[in-house]
Amino acid sequence: MALTIRIVAGSTAPIYRQIVDQITRSVASGELAVGESVPSVRQLARELVINPNTVAKAYAELVDSGFLETQAGKGFFVAKRRQVYSKSERLRRIDESIDQLVNHAVTLDIEPEVIVQRLQQRFEKNLKPAGD
């Protein structure tokens, strides 16, 4: 399966974050199977026309959070899913994202009910791979 990463130049998110998020998503959704390889650091860097160090930084973070594994001289592979972070740490991290969303909603003057509704729709879409 060809993994395609897309970098948005004007985004507020740094390049390495965009790579992390997209691979994270592909792994979590099962689109990338366990044991499957991802493009080599240099190859992905060539494809995206960015510096190899930037890709390496993204991959290092993915190894640390348990999504990828590295084999010296071979490349990076999708790791067997495991629970890296403690429950409290996971809640702490998700609360940061929730706070950001709440702030954004208040700033844009969008009602909580609307947010919750759209969020639930998004979750449903996300959990049915067919609808992606």
Add this chain to the structure above:
Amino acid sequence: MALTIRIVAGSTAPIYRQIVDQITRSVASGELAVGESVPSVRQLARELVINPNTVAKAYAELVDSGFLETQAGKGFFVAKRRQVYSKSERLRRIDESIDQLVNHAVTLDIEPEVIVQRLQQRFEKNLKPAGD
């Protein structure tokens, strides 16, 4: 009504963002009425013991997003609320944040129900300034 801003030192959010968010919320909730004045840049900087540049940056962003307006030599006032963005534009923007949250939830393997519950709690806390 006296506007009280609280800066959390350990927060990941930059100070200027915290100011922007709190004033935004006060305006959205009606705590700060249209036409009312906010503290001067220097006064707020003294109160919070931070650099005036930081306050100025926050106020500039609030003017830009239509929450405040400036009257030369007089100070900053709560603007007659105008929606800077169209409804569809606002929804487009909030959907980006929602997608980020969903992505993060999938990554951390946290159930949608937990997210929705914590999100609603957070909204309640935030929209009642008394509980802050």
Add this chain to the structure above:
Amino acid sequence: MALTIRIVAGSTAPIYRQIVDQITRSVASGELAVGESVPSVRQLARELVINPNTVAKAYAELVDSGFLETQAGKGFFVAKRRQVYSKSERLRRIDESIDQLVNHAVTLDIEPEVIVQRLQQRFEKNLKPAGD
């Protein structure tokens, strides 16, 4: 309290690892108190005569594993201790170190009893800060 980091040039451990290990130890032992600041990236880089990026890499890892926190424009501070990794993840990680020790012991032809004895001595020394 002056934090002193020592880099051993000939070591097999990369520079950034040596920094991580030493700060980790200082924090875990309480030598560095919660809320205390560590040297700025540039300052430590100047002191050790290494590239700032190398220090930044070490600090980033310490933030990720929950030992430090960053405040934009201010610096890095010792974070309140928390349990970042799940129990299974912590055991997985310590088992890697244990396997290394076992391999090393077999290679050097040192009896298991000797290893266990020296290990226990080291733990005792370590748990009495006075003896450090």
Add this chain to the structure above:
Amino acid sequence: MALTIRIVAGSTAPIYRQIVDQITRSVASGELAVGESVPSVRQLARELVINPNTVAKAYAELVDSGFLETQAGKGFFVAKRRQVYSKSERLRRIDESIDQLVNHAVTLDIEPEVIVQRLQQRFEKNLKPAGD
């Protein structure tokens, strides 16, 4: 006695290290007797389906550390065991590994008793090749 080497693909340890460690253990445990031959570089490479260079590198290190010796045109043989390092030197080296383990344990907040217990289990598993 047929020497069987097992390479674990997903391991963090490089392949040549795994070969070195396993032969080292077989010699230490007496499974491989002094004077006995080990498979030729090419044969072992074929068996394990790896690059002959990798096997050659492992054998070179084993010769260097005194476990094997080479007889031109004949192959590699288990050497009369000599201790390359003095006792104090060996203890100094093993203490480095022990310190690393203690450091790691403190970092991960794992009790000394747990470490000692897992270490002993690991020793038992490793010294009985049958249980590997």
Add this chain to the structure above:
DNA sequence: GTGGTCTAGACCACA
């Protein structure tokens, strides 16, 4: 060929 580390130096955001 692969990844891992390190340097030098640039530009931006934040205080």
Add this chain to the structure above:
DNA sequence: GTGGTCTAGACCACC
């Protein structure tokens, strides 16, 4: 001043 991101390019270990 602080940290955060990115680039260019080097050298090493491993396969």
